[in-house]
Amino acid sequence: MRRSSLIAALAVSSALVLSGCAIGFNSPTQLQGNSGNGQSAKAGSLEVRAASIVVDPKNPNVGTIIATILNNSEDKTNAVVGIAATSDLAALSSGAIYLQTKSATQIGYNSTNSIVLSSPTGTLTPGKFITLQFKFQDNDPITVSVLISTNEGPFSGVIIPELPQPTPTPVTTDSATPAPSASPSA
Numbered sequence: 001m002r003r004s005s006l007i008a009a010l011a012v013s014s015a016l017v018l019s020g021c022a023i024g025f026n027s028p029t030q031l032q033g034n035s036g037n038g039q040s041a042k043a044g045s046l047e048v049r050a051a052s053i054v055v056d057p058k059n060p061n062v063g064t065i066i067a068t069i070l071n072n073s074e075d076k077t078n079a080v081v082g083i084a085a086t087s088d089l090a091a092l093s094s095g096a097i098y099l100q101t102k103s104a105t106q107i108g109y110n111s112t113n114s115i116v117l118s119s120p121t122g123t124l125t126p127g128k129f130i131t132l133q134f135k136f137q138d139n140d141p142i143t144v145s146v147l148i149s150t151n152e153g154p155f156s157g158v159i160i161p162e163l164p165q166p167t168p169t170p171v172t173t174d175s176a177t178p179a180p181s182a183s184p185s186a
Contacts, residue, residue, distance in 0.1 A: 038067065039144040045073040046099070046139045051132065053117060053148045054108070054158040055124045063124045063148065064160045065091075065115040065132065066108035071099040080107075082135035083115055089130070090118045096137070109158050116161050126150045 038050035047070040055063035071078055078099040083091035093115045099105050107113045117124060124130075126148050133143045151158045 039146050041142045041144045043140040043142045048142045051144045051146045054151050054155045056160045057150045060124050061119050063117045064108045069105045073101050079137040081137050084133040088121045092116045
């Protein structure tokens with residue numbers, strides 16, 4: 001009887017140690033990160049979650065940022081006011097993206113909020129990482145290194161918006177104004 005009690009006690013203590021239950025608050029199941037595709041980061045009361053860049057394989061010079069931004073503040077609204085990226089990328093958005101208190105705001109997927117990236121040198125290569133810095137109206141910036149993916153597979157529903165075409169500025173000349181002469185007047 002004593003031997004079976006010793007074996008039972010040894011089995012129970014081994015199970016606790018091997019299963020991680022004895023680790024307490026630092027157990028791996030307590031420290032689990034955000035799940036899903038993309039990168040996540042936090043600064044102050046704001047969190048950027050599941051950030052990624054999606055490009056069309058037919059035109060890898062244009063991509064869109066997809067992400068969810070959480071505003072965990074109880075009383076302060078905020079706004080995304082800019083994106084900083086590598087030197088040859090231009091970020092275009094339709095203006096500030098407002099972040100209501102205690103809410104999640106989608107960007108680029110199932111949302112009217114979009115941030116389009118343009119690269120004339122082809123920097124938006126699927127499979128590479130690019131560092132983006134989200135700038136906010138009233139919060140420290142959040143920097144994430146994001147993967148560039150094509151709009152296939154899990155990203156097949158992501159629509160890459162067309163780049164806005166620049167509006168030509170009409171040039172007018174006033175015929176009453178004389179043109180400057182090539183030689184100085186005497």
